[in-house]
Amino acid sequence: MAAPPSHPFVYIDAEALHAVLPFPSLISHLRAGLPAFSGDIHCPHRVSFPVPTSPSAALLLMPSWCAHPSLPYLALKAVTSFPANSPHRPSIHATVSLFSSASGVPLASVDGSALTLLRTAAVSALAASLLVSPSRPPSTLALAGAGALAPYLAEAHLSALPSLSRILVWNRTKAKSAALVAKLRDAHPGVAVEEVDGMDEAVSAADIVSCATGSQEPIVRGELLKPGAHLDLVGSFTPAMRECDDEALRRGRVFIDFEAALEEAGELVGALQRGVLRRDDVAGTLAELAAGTVAGRRSDDEITVFKSVGTAVVDLLAAQLAYENYTAAKNA
Template identity: 60%
Template structure:
């Protein structure tokens, strides 16, 4: 039907919601985000189209990067298109600023109408930590009590919260950072936040620390190995979150050889420096990777097989998880308005 003369077709377009950082944090607590991903990843991930992300170097001298991550769903129960724009500026730590900033745009996949703009900095931190916690549910020991956190940046407290949610048996968290003061400050902040029996501490010798961890979670931008595999205790679970380019690397080859390795998505085998380097050096082959997070959640692949087994989980993050997290945030928001 033709538009009536003088009518404004834009008047029929619903307003685009803006969900700022505080709103995203309130809409995506781990108690709802982790179960949401646990149920939707196995059922909806195959319907989500996620082309390879664009990665552009903004400043080679500082490794500053711009990432563009599109996704859309062909499942009627997930009628959305999403695009995340991310900037990674590692040297922001010198300015006491977060190194990663992001925005997420959500559209209707039936009309293309913009539905929401979300502050994707907390969205990314929340979904990344939630993915690590989900993997830990299948790969770490159920009685894990000591969490070693390597890195004290913006992601660090989210990883602590997520791992404590998935493994409430954890009663000690020890933090290491290249700048010891940052590790100490984060430990103090977490002590104030958690009124529980969990002990929060920091340490300066990483090699001495690694062997204590039932779970060792790394969130750094390191380009050289921090974790020596020979130091991991039997039964340890190594969670590698930081690297997302072939030039980055948080553990040595021995950690991969000792561990049974899983990835969040297959793209990790092309982007994660730990795996890309190990393949190139002939230390392991892509076929040696035991499976993906979706296969773990769907029961296609078996998780931890013994108390002594060393497990490794490598995530690089994908637009699939972004879209599912944005879905939950947007639908929770609209249900309350």
């Protein structure tokens, strides 16, 4: 009889993932892991295949691996996009397969949709925690968008920035913003959560503005950002998408999660093409911020902008933490 594997294969579903990846732990892990391992993690460009069984459907594959002894993993994120799905069925699904990079042994299958939501929100909150003014703690967070990511962004920011006491929610579909407001009020009775009619109102009042929309037209007008505000741009991931205008980039000191943002994010691609922004104007990446090799905020009144597009680097780091926490809890 064959010996049992030394690393039993595990499946980590969404419920288990939320239990083993609380935001304080995940944000702390990314703050330490990004500067430590970013240079050792290999992430080939994602590959997309059309799926002829449904209109515009696609399968996307995103591999990543690291040979560092402290991060001996290989991950493959598989994402399916089925835009023709009914409104009651999500159009995006994902799974992350985790392997040993030393032996190739399969270790885990992780709910990729939940992992993406958790790590994306954690990245935004980490950037905000590194860029807000320590002498002027933020009190008001504005959320643009009320989709699946929005409650995660709220939770992550509340975790990273306990000074936040007010959340303003705007969404083009009022029913969705009302539902998000009710959800956040139930979860955080000590936080004032309000629905606003226009994004201008939210931008003018907020210390942190976090956008997670698919907008192709600017929804944040830079002239309305308060001195000292922090703008977090999550939604755009193609050159055609754009969540803020050029004035926000002119007024703000710009940081990115990874270099890919300069080629994929519509706000930055367009600003570079129009000469509004130069490559040298980008102050640094999140890994550099976390490592302290680039300066963050330089004054209380400086406006900061963080643009993320996400890469397999954070998928690998988040999957690592999920797997190690899950197996540690199982073996306790």
